[in-house]
Amino acid sequence: MKKQIIFATGNRNKVREIREILNDPSIEILTQKEAGIDADPEENGTTFEENALIKARSIARTVREMEADGRLPGGVYRLVMSDDSGLVVDALDGAPGILSARYMGRDTDYRIKMTHIMDLLKDVPEEKRTARFSCAAAAVLPDGRDFAVLRHMEGRIGHEIVGENGFGYDPFFYLPQYGKTSAQISPAEKNAISHRGQALRALARLLREQGVL
Secondary structure (H helix, E strand, O other), X not given: OEEEEEEOOOOHHHHHHHHHHHOOOOEEEEEOOOOOOOOOOOOOOOOHHHHHXXXXXXXXXXXHXXXXXXXXXXXXXXXXXXXXXXXXXXHHOOOEHHHHHHOOOOOOOHHHXXXXXXXXXXXXXXXXXXXXXXXXXXXXXXXXXXEEEEEEEEEEEXXXXXXXXXXXXXXXXXXXXXXXXXXXXXXXXXXXXXXXXXXXXXXXXXXXXXXXX
């Protein structure tokens, strides 16, 4: 049976990363928009895992409804995946955390957000500028079972915005092991260590153990 992953996002950057990370041409990976799903579940959880599961469960319900009424063709094993990720800054008591995308307003340019955070940390010593990107990846299977895993990429908040790769907060997230920001390393290097890469690989392993990938 053909296998298909519908990812609960409209973010093309995320889907590109997911396709590169899973690297399985036998599985079709679609955004929810590409699957014909127009939904924006309210992310009202208190953790990354809760928000990832909220999105995955909501889109999975829509997928089953569409299969039942013929809007999605039969003969396809469809599982729904989602993620929720963000930047956790220790000196800011974990902010922006689960509100990372909405920090200072959802439509605020990330350069403005990063500049603001650097201003807040201007008197914070180097050893206390620790931060991490956290990502929860979740999946809901056709039989209703669901899974979620959480992984992190450790680093520090840098003193400048630099780098053309990546997106979001990548250009000021400094990786000491590389001496670069996560926007300066290559996509392959980032996928090997990133919070999203780790979470998706862990989720894929779990799903393979369940015999569904």
